[in-house]
Amino acid sequence: MIDLYTWPTPNGHKIHIALEEMGLAYAVHAVDIGEGDQFKPEFLKISPNNRIPAIVDQDGPKGKPLSLFESGAILIYLAEKTGQLLAPSGNARYIAVTWLMFQMGNIGPMLGQTHHFRTYAPEKIPYAIERYTNEAKRLYGVLDRRLGEAEYLAGDYSIADIATFPWLRSWERQGVTLSDHRNVERWFHTIEARPAVQRGLQVLADRGNKQQPFTDRQREILFGRTQYERR
Incomplete structure (x- = not known):
């Protein structure tokens, strides 16, 4: 099982789609970036750059859990894990x-x-x-x-x-x-x-700002001083 820490953004959707295309089992953990969930200590242990997406593969190499952040790295890992969507050499x-x-x-x-x-x-x-x-x-x-x-x-x-x-x-x-x-x-x-793409885009589709203006608090969290505090 893969624990997926994500939010419905373009970078989040990359991993949603990949997991669906590859047929991997995953559990979704919403990280509400407008509310500041990305700065919580438990998330920073997985993603020290306080960005989604991040994963913890409970069945990583040699059967040990592996946590990864950065969407490109996650995509390469998932492709190599499954032997899909990336040529081996x-x-x-x-x-x-x-x-x-x-x-x-x-x-x-x-x-x-x-x-x-x-x-x-x-x-x-x-x-x-x-x-x-x-x-x-x-x-x-x-x-x-x-x-x-x-x-x-x-x-x-x-x-x-x-x-x-x-x-x-x-x-x-x-x-x-x-x-x-x-x-x-x-x-x-x-x-x-593609059916898998459509399924991936539905992950947390009921969340996010849905093109609505950010509140002052959300704007501060995403673009203001909160983003740059030392942690």
Whole structure:
């Protein structure tokens, strides 16, 4: 059994989808990031960077529990544990890992900044909005070129696609028109239709802010001094 500590965000959905695709048994533990659950000592023992998702595999290597944080690391671990969605060796493996790292180093951080300055920042800063919106469009272009060459990011469906897909669900909020990127649009709807993806997106679907404005308290927890307190 895998204990999954998560919240319905793009990074959380990566692991929800992977667990469903791989057919692994898991128990969900909600970490309400708007209420500050990510700063509780018991969670910090598992995820010292106070970020979701995190897992504890009660049947880890040699039958011993293993805790992991960072969604990319979790995806690689789950793929290797099950022998699914990541080639064991060779070029196919390295291509998948390359596109996974592209998501971790570019798609997630840059689209996250786009969301922040377009939607959440208390002050609308035109320079920041333009900078990150343009970067979002550039990254969609990178994906579109790749997906004009291959059906999926690594050729075959893999953890690279699982990592990237949840971040593109909010394309409108990123200032992007999906139909301007026809290869991404084809890929997106293909993945969206997968039964395991649909099940993964339902994990904690009744929670989260559901696009509602954050309260002042939630804003302070997520973006204010609470985030930067020494622990």
